[in-house]
Amino acid sequence: MSSLALVIGNKATSSWSLRPWIAMVHAGIPFREIQIRLRRSDTKAQIANWTASGKIPVLLDGGERIWESYAILEHLADRFPDRGLWPADPAARAHARSISCEMHGGFAALRRDLAMDVLHDLRGQRWSDEAQADIDRISAIWREARGRFGASGPFLFGRFSNADAMYAPVVTRFATYGVSLGVVERSYVDSVLAHPAMQRWIDEAKAEPPMGT
Numbered sequence: 689m690s691s692l693a694l695v696i697g698n699k700a701t702s703s704w705s706l707r708p709w710i711a712m713v714h715a716g717i718p719f720r721e722i723q724i725r726l727r728r729s730d731t732k733a734q735i736a737n738w739t740a741s742g743k744i745p746v747l748l749d750g751g752e753r754i755w756e757s758y759a760i761l762e763h764l765a766d767r768f769p770d771r772g773l774w775p776a777d778p779a780a781r782a783h784a785r786s787i788s789c790e791m792h793g794g795f796a797a798l799r800r801d802l803a804m805d806v807l808h809d810l811r812g813q814r815w816s817d818e819a820q821a822d823i824d825r826i827s828a829i830w831r832e833a834r835g836r837f838g839a840s841g842p843f844l845f846g847r848f849s850n851a852d853a854m855y856a857p858v859v860t861r862f863a864t865y866g867v868s869l870g871v872v873e874r875s876y877v878d879s880v881l882a883h884p885a886m887q888r889w890i891d892e893a894k895a896e897p898p899m900g901t
């Protein structure tokens with residue numbers, strides 16, 4: 689039995705939960721899943737059982753609790769150094785961390801206007817100029833990473849890495865909202881959506897009770 693447990697929210701909408709979850713499933717790291725239903729009267733109390741931050745995901749590792757999606761990804765890379773969660777090359781790894789932190793701390797307009805919902809076709813919805821600027825910046829980030837570091841595979845740094853985990857929720861948004869993309873970004877979106885861990889997340893989201901219940 690694994691000593692790791694990941695506290696997450698609803699798979700349909702919990703974009704922050706998807707990040708460590710997809711990294712762990714991709715890397716074959718065994719863990720127990722503890723799911724908290726979001727947007728219910730008892731959600732805050734349920735989250736408070738695991739973290740004083742008021743937010744999930746939280747990773748339980750033995751006696752330690754690690755919160756904040758990016759910190760969890762760093763911890764997993766430390767704990768499982770053989771799984772290649774960051775690119776091996778130092779320059780690629782530094783770049784991967786930079787774009788992952790940019791995702792973690794930024795793109796508020798995108799998150800507000802294009803909330804993640806893997807279950808619904810949201811084409812036809814409109815978003816602000818600020819959200820479009822976020823989309824343009826993310827597209828540029830993906831093109832640069834693919835161009836400089838992506839030759840060995842279909843992901844940002846070739847092989848799937850923590851950087852792809854950080855951008856996985858954006859990938860689902862670009863697909864469900866029908867965001868218009870260039871050839872490189874479209875192909876990257878298709879590769880992430882085809883990843884077995886991403887498919888599993890979406891399948892499990894479909895099997896969940898409706899939000900708020």
Ligand SMILES: N[C@@H](CCC(=O)N[C@@H](CS)C(=O)NCC(=O)O)C(=O)O
Pocket residue numbers: 697701702703704705726727731732742743744745755756757758792
């Ligand atoms: N910066 C945090 C953000 C986490 C976050 O906002 N999580 C949402 C769920 S996706 C949450 O816990 N919301 C609390 C609530 O719905 O009451 C991270 O990277 O983990």
